[in-house]
Amino acid sequence: MTEPPAPCLRPGCEGTYEDMGGAQPYCDTCGLAAPAPAGTESAPTPAPAHPPTEPDTHVAARRPAAGLAVEAGVTVEAAPVIPAIPAQSSGPDGPAPGGACGREGCAGAYEDVGGGEWYCDTCGLAPAAPGAPARAAGPSGTGPAGSGRGSARGGSLPSGRASARSSARSAPSRRSVSGRLSSAGSGRGSVSVSVRSAGTSTGSSGRSRLGIGLVEVPGVPRPDPRAMVLDDPEVPERKRFCSRSDCGAPVGRSRGEHRGRTEGFCTKCGHPYSFVPKLRSGDVVHGQYEVVGCLAHGGLGWIYLAVDRAVSDRWVVLKGLLDTGDQDAMAAAISERRFLAEIEHANIVRIYNFVEHLDQRTGSLDGYIVMEYVGGKSLKEIANDRRTASGARDPLPVEQACAYGIEALEALGHLHSRNLLYCDFKVDNAIQTEDQLKLIDMGAVRRMDDEESAIYGTVGYQAPEVAEAGPSVASDLYTVARTLAVLTFDFQGYTTVYADCLPDPDTVEVLGRYESFYRLLVRATDPDPARRFASAQEMAEQLTGVLREVVALRTGRPRPALSTLFGPEVKVTDTELFAAPTREVSRLGARATAAPARAGRRRLVGRAPARTALPAPDAAAGGVPAAGAPSAGTRPAGVPDGGVPGTGADAGAASGAVTKPLDARAAALALPVPRVDPEDPHAGFLAGLLTSAPAELIAALDNLPSASTETRLRRIRAWLESARDGSAAGAGGAEAALESLRSLADEHPEDWRVVWYRGLTALVTGDHEDAALAFDAVYDAFPGEPAPKLALGLCAEVLGQLDNAAEYYRLVWTTDPSYVGSAFGLARVQLATGDGPGAVRTLESVPESSIHYTAARVAAVRARLRPRTNETPDAPSPHAFLDELTAAARQVEALDGYGLDAVRRERLATEVLGSALDWVLSGSRTSAPAPAGSALLGSRLDERGLRFGLERSYRTLARLASGGEERIDLVERANRYRPRTWV
Numbered sequence: 001m002t003e004p005p006a007p008c009l010r011p012g013c014e015g016t017y018e019d020m021g022g023a024q025p026y027c028d029t030c031g032l033a034a035p036a037p038a039g040t041e042s043a044p045t046p047a048p049a050h051p052p053t054e055p056d057t058h059v060a061a062r063r064p065a066a067g068l069a070v071e072a073g074v075t076v077e078a079a080p081v082i083p084a085i086p087a088q089s090s091g092p093d094g095p096a097p098g099g100a101c102g103r104e105g106c107a108g109a110y111e112d113v114g115g116g117e118w119y120c121d122t123c124g125l126a127p128a129a130p131g132a133p134a135r136a137a138g139p140s141g142t143g144p145a146g147s148g149r150g151s152a153r154g155g156s157l158p159s160g161r162a163s164a165r166s167s168a169r170s171a172p173s174r175r176s177v178s179g180r181l182s183s184a185g186s187g188r189g190s191v192s193v194s195v196r197s198a199g200t201s202t203g204s205s206g207r208s209r210l211g212i213g214l215v216e217v218p219g220v221p222r223p224d225p226r227a228m229v230l231d232d233p234e235v236p237e238r239k240r241f242c243s244r245s246d247c248g249a250p251v252g253r254s255r256g257e258h259r260g261r262t263e264g265f266c267t268k269c270g271h272p273y274s275f276v277p278k279l280r281s282g283d284v285v286h287g288q289y290e291v292v293g294c295l296a297h298g299g300l301g302w303i304y305l306a307v308d309r310a311v312s313d314r315w316v317v318l319k320g321l322l323d324t325g326d327q328d329a330m331a332a333a334i335s336e337r338r339f340l341a342e343i344e345h346a347n348i349v350r351i352y353n354f355v356e357h358l359d360q361r362t363g364s365l366d367g368y369i370v371m372e373y374v375g376g377k378s379l380k381e382i383a384n385d386r387r388t389a390s391g392a393r394d395p396l397p398v399e400q401a402c403a404y405g406i407e408a409l410e411a412l413g414h415l416h417s418r419n420l421l422y423c424d425f426k427v428d429n430a431i432q433t434e435d436q437l438k439l440i441d442m443g444a445v446r447r448m449d450d451e452e453s454a455i456y457g458t459v460g461y462q463a464p465e466v467a468e469a470g471p472s473v474a475s476d477l478y479t480v481a482r483t484l485a486v487l488t489f490d491f492q493g494y495t496t497v498y499a500d501c502l503p504d505p506d507t508v509e510v511l512g513r514y515e516s517f518y519r520l521l522v523r524a525t526d527p528d529p530a531r532r533f534a535s536a537q538e539m540a541e542q543l544t545g546v547l548r549e550v551v552a553l554r555t556g557r558p559r560p561a562l563s564t565l566f567g568p569e570v571k572v573t574d575t576e577l578f579a580a581p582t583r584e585v586s587r588l589g590a591r592a593t594a595a596p597a598r599a600g601r602r603r604l605v606g607r608a609p610a611r612t613a614l615p616a617p618d619a620a621a622g623g624v625p626a627a628g629a630p631s632a633g634t635r636p637a638g639v640p641d642g643g644v645p646g647t648g649a650d651a652g653a654a655s656g657a658v659t660k661p662l663d664a665r666a667a668a669l670a671l672p673v674p675r676v677d678p679e680d681p682h683a684g685f686l687a688g689l690l691t692s693a694p695a696e697l698i699a700a701l702d703n704l705p706s707a708s709t710e711t712r713l714r715r716i717r718a719w720l721e722s723a724r725d726g727s728a729a730g731a732g733g734a735e736a737a738l739e740s741l742r743s744l745a746d747e748h749p750e751d752w753r754v755v756w757y758r759g760l761t762a763l764v765t766g767d768h769e770d771a772a773l774a775f776d777a778v779y780d781a782f783p784g785e786p787a788p789k790l791a792l793g794l795c796a797e798v799l800g801q802l803d804n805a806a807e808y809y810r811l812v813w814t815t816d817p818s819y820v821g822s823a824f825g826l827a828r829v830q831l832a833t834g835d836g837p838g839a840v841r842t843l844e845s846v847p848e849s850s851i852h853y854t855a856a857r858v859a860a861v862r863a864r865l866r867p868r869t870n871e872t873p874d875a876p877s878p879h880a881f882l883d884e885l886t887a888a889a890r891q892v893e894a895l896d897g898y899g900l901d902a903v904r905r906e907r908l909a910t911e912v913l914g915s916a917l918d919w920v921l922s923g924s925r926t927s928a929p930a931p932a933g934s935a936l937l938g939s940r941l942d943e944r945g946l947r948f949g950l951e952r953s954y955r956t957l958a959r960l961a962s963g964g965e966e967r968i969d970l971v972e973r974a975n976r977y978r979p980r981t982w983v
Helices: 177-183 327-342 379-385 398-416 473-488 509-513 515-524 536-555 648-655 664-669 683-687 694-702 709-725 733-747 752-765 768-781 786-798 802-815 820-832 836-844 853-864 878-898 902-921 943-960 964-977
Strands: 059-061 110-114 117-120 263-265 272-274 289-298 301-308 314-320 351-358 365-372 430-433 436-439 455-457
Touching: 289 314, 327 351, 379 430, 379 473, 398 430, 398 436, 398 473, 398 536, 473 515, 473 536, 509 515, 515 536, 515 768, 536 802, 664 709, 664 752, 664 786, 683 709, 694 709, 709 733, 709 752, 733 752, 752 768, 752 786, 768 786, 786 802, 786 820, 802 820, 820 836, 820 853, 836 853, 853 878, 853 902, 878 902, 902 943, 943 964
Parallel strands: none
Antiparallel strands: 059 455, 110 117, 263 272, 289 301, 301 314, 314 365, 351 365, 430 436
16 A cells, blocks of 8 residues: 655645655655655765776876875865755754754744755754854865865865975966066065865766867767777887886897897896787687787787677777786786776776686786777877978867867766776877767776775876875876876977976967966966866866867957856946047137126137146045046147147047046956855855845844855955945945955965955955955966956056056957956057057947947947047048048947937037048048048038038037036037028
């Protein structure tokens, strides 16, 4: 008889628990899992046996002492893959059932909702210990960075000793803002960052196409397997070495006229050696696998091609398992390596079977791994096939190498999630077949908790700490970065001089061109394992971001993506790049008129009104002079002192468009905000906050029973915002933010979110150098993220480093046009450096889908009319300035369909018509006559037509004016420009 479903235990829920086919039922209404029965707990998964490692063409590292762990250094904080909101228990077993909620004013009680998670049944908040620190490690199977030798969920392990192998650390990128500050002698130290990882991949992604849709990787056709068989299998003498890991002496070498022996005994240790194939064509292994021939020779002997007669005559590969004749040892080795047959991933060669075969010649029982046959080319072969016309090696394009790296990280992440380490990734051990990459050599794979078996790696790829501390997740990621370096440039000396470091980016063209790629290599090969990427998934995400950037730079097409670490831009500030005109729109065309008696003023005939001086920016208020803007009281470029312009370029100065000062504080607070750590105990509360007013937000945060890292960061931001808006609640907000940040930094000095807020606070309070150092550290940690580059562009701009600012702004805008602030920043810098046409192109590249499209086009119109002289690089000829006027007029007309309000439209029209009138009156029309019947904004392109157009626009503005004084002034302007008529 079937038992009725049990009712849900959640208060107020009327559902019942339903068996969903797994080990735990779920409620069919609220979806919560049923609590585990009392006294039960999940059975631990038995740890698999320790596997011996197969030495292939590897260099055996010295075996670490039992129990020796990697020095973890700084704890690396990890976040889960699924953004759940786990509760944090107040004790080892969580709060007592029915315990009162700790939130002030809440009458609820904590309730166990299953899975060890507790929530209040009234307010829904999770319990949090006061000052609860962030978690030390995430739930992934990788462990902390640099570890991988403990349990799957363990935190940092104590180190028995530090790495005894010292190396020169890769130099920090000197193209960064902080690098330039350091070289300038600022005396400030670098900022280091640890990472709350986004988690690790726990299985196959289902993706099998190289390049993830961003780049087309040339396919490698699958060759005929029989064509790959060697006609005369022989190991070159230079590759003959003793197979004992503690010997490795050369064997089988020629002496005088006598050729080297292919079989014999090592003259140093007496160990037997043989380079003669044990299997021949036609041999049948295990009664199933018919040998076709030899494919290659590895560290454990020959690798054979065979046909599986029991399974559809499929092609397989036989590879020697253990170099021993001991039958008991062979059986144990086969038993320990069977776990490899359980690995199934699209990017990892499939292991089919483990078999034994009696060698008829020696009588020994040899073991073989039966593997999937992967036809194609190894990365080494692909790289060697690329040659220049002179025969020199031509490195792979960076984007192609990144595509390989992402696929390799997918495979490594799958192994790491199963507590396995690959140990020896390199160009030889990955094969591209058609449009897929596969790891082919599983001989060095070992369990993370293996303290006994030999460790194998390859000089130039192996991490420096492996010799003493053993392999880890971090050392696996190190090998991927070294492989990327070998593929992308002529890495001479990577096994000697640069065995543990990278060359200076100034000496390697590709590293100098792609700063983000270089920073990724620097982090992944950091001598300290704890400072490398925390997981394969995290490194893959950043490498994907770098790939998007590289492809965008190469093709000119944006490759945007949603960031998992940062939200979008809060807003875009400083979209009004130019100050409103404070003088006549035409210097030559304005006629003086008598002012009304009430004003007691008269304007002198023929003299343009004086330019209103811009007030000096208030540094304390965050104002920064627009780069290249004239200081207060100075004459703008291109306007002669009382002179009359004689060229079209000078005529263009009439509108007097002057760039506005940059509000650095507002721009800083508009930067993307780091996403809330989903493991923070108050993540749910922060997600539900509806208020954005700083005072209300601070009050809501103050009512929480305890603080967490994320609530403290949110409070810091609220204080910074209140300090900016000048409210009563924001009095002393900057000081409060600094004090709170200092306290938080003492507790979590390398948490990247804390470092980001350090940069934000420094930028808001005017410490621009410290802001650059902090944002530069975040860029080092996340080279594939646009947000740190946007922040560095802003820092470089306020520091006056316009070349750096333009580089970072352009990098962000080229890659992801959703960061519209980078377009306005780039245009601002281009205007400051005299690149007016470049600024126009940047502003006109803002897409129509953007809410800032209209503002960008308005700024582009004014940039076309901006004062320029014949001395500036972008000074237009009379013909070119006519083209600028025509293009500006077309833009004004087009903006009618994009919501441009009537007032701004008419003011923009007066600027265009005023510049055109100066162009006509300066005589430029004679040297560059316009086609007959030409018109601008409905006005003929001659003096009379342009004057009528200006009069019409000013009278329209007068009708739209909101005040009497303004209306009278606009009518006077209309009269000054009206052509002389009889009526």
